[in-house]
Amino acid sequence: MTLDFEHVTLGQRVLFGSGKAAEHLAAEVLRLDAGRVMVIASEFESAIADRISAQISPVLRWNEVVMHVPVETAQKARNAATANNIDLLVSVGGGSTTGLAKAVALATGIPIIAIPTTYAGSEATNVWGMTDAARKTTGVDERVLPVTVIYDAALTLSLPVDLSVASGLNAMAHCIDSLWAPSADPINAALAAEGIRALSQGLPAIKIDPNGLAGRERALYGAYLSAVAFASAGSGMHHKICHVLGGTFNLPHAQTHATVLPYVLAFNAPAAPEASSRIAAAFGTVDPNEGLQKLRGVLGAPRALEDYGFTVHSIREAVEVVLPQIPATNPRRVDRESLTAVLAAATTGEDPKILIDL
Template sequence: MSSFEYNQAPLRVVFGTGTLSKVPAELERLKAFKPLILCTPEQTFQAEKVENIVGSVKGITPVGVFSKATMHTPGNITDEALEFLKSSGADSLVSIGGGSTTGLGKALAVRTGLPHVSIPTTYAGSEMTPILGETVGGEKKTRSDPKILPTAVVYDVDLTMTLPPGLSATSGVNAIAHSVEGLYAQNGNPIMSLMALEGIRSLATSLPTIVSSPSDVPARSQALYGAWLCGVVLGNVGMALHHKLCHALGGSFNLPHAETHTIVLPHALAYNAPAIPEVMQKLAEVLPGSDEDAIKGLNVLLTKLKVKRGLKEFGMKESDVDKAAEIATRNPYWNPREIEKEKIREVIRRCWEGEEARADL
């Protein structure tokens, strides 16, 4: 076995059904009595539900709801939320939603040092990472800091029951992407690899059921469990080409986060396949329908999930492909295969066109 280092950041997790009712206890444990609740405009009703639950407990007084969380965590929204927070006198943060809301909670927590309780409603996994991606001046940049990691995470399967099948599919594949890259990360280790494979297996088997039967509780529970594991992987090891491509595409062309990860994943894996034969074999074993070919397994999964496969379907122009290749190959992340600009351009073109992934570059 190769040598490795393993660090585990402290983070409390509450997982189950009906666990939203435990949020007040988490705040009390943190000695936080004036929480600011964060959400997107579309999830105000969920934030208000949290506000009511928390506010019904003696001694806890929510200071309000900030409902402008936006994908890719734009700097101007963070600045506005920070002013709202300071004027409210909040002593803590509670975010409810997907990666956009979690990202805003992280941005505020790292700037203020306030405790952050994250309540995920999708399968993105951002809540388990000390990583923050922020967009300023049309370009998305990421940083990692233990202070970014939420203080506690409350997983409530009930909150995912109304997540539309399409969004369930893409946010789940987004989570799978975290674990796929974790399997060949430069600083990977056996513990993260075990979590990665279990997370991928859980999501790859449950997501097709959710798409066909959205109210299937066991499938929803299995998917949320898988997303948790994939998020842990993302938070503990480095990422490579896939995430660099998604950050470049999402931050520079305002493409939807989960959908972009879904489209890019099989193509990024296909590019790296020649350099990671052992990983490809392990992946094939946990992807149903792979026939010992991990790329085929991902193509089969995306077909079952009925997701869109082309970036052009989300507004990206063909003329943007060259610019995207330039951004994606500038200051590249570590990657198991050498980054070649012209081949990366072709990867992006295939993502734009919506072609099935193939390992021929």
């Protein structure tokens, strides 16, 4: 087969080491010659953020973090950063926290150091997202790519097992969607396959030993790979669905991704044999659906959108908003009927196999 593709690799410094977040942050602030630092962390993560940033003397600590980054919340943080002459943003937390830092950077150009405490992966992408009037808008801009990511598995110990599972499966969705997203290429595929392997090893280890670092390190490594693949490949069918479910219906981000993933995989896999083979091999199975479902069973993964407040009565509206956003490059044709079937099955938690021969 002749190789013919274009791949973009994003420039970013990554520092990885359990128990080294404070040390790495202090060194990076010095390297970047930053004098006025704004630390962004939710109330839940504030104690962790205080501990990590104790060596750098921030001039502003910001804890108004809201899921899906409402534009009003973003504007308040932007105003605060401008009023305090901030020259470096430090985000400590999950995707919502990183997303808020990106919203500030998008408007101001202030660089970001991201310190994730989940497996969201937003820290490794140049993708931003904000919600306005129940609609989530996303975009790509180099200003929002953190200049440095500091990974410290010890910080994820604050994440309960159920949220670790949901967050890790969100990262898994980045991997799988990257294999058929609009800019999918062989490099993205290699990163995604290794990400699937790492996550499928790390997440069960977290389930078995929540206080152990080995599984959490493996999951963080997988989450990073998944995000790098996703940043290059772009958003596929899975992410278009989940962005609408989150932005329009305010469903929780990680749990929504974890729930929808097996349904999109079951729908697309028959039309994407090469991607399916890669996914299956990464799971160590013959069939990709079998591999994912086996992992989900071990983890006790989220199973139905109705468990998070989405109902069958909202499917019609969701279909109308999602359908125009499905990439033309999706391996299987998506129409109103098939998209309705995918969402209906995900809503009630039906066996994803019903979508294979749809």
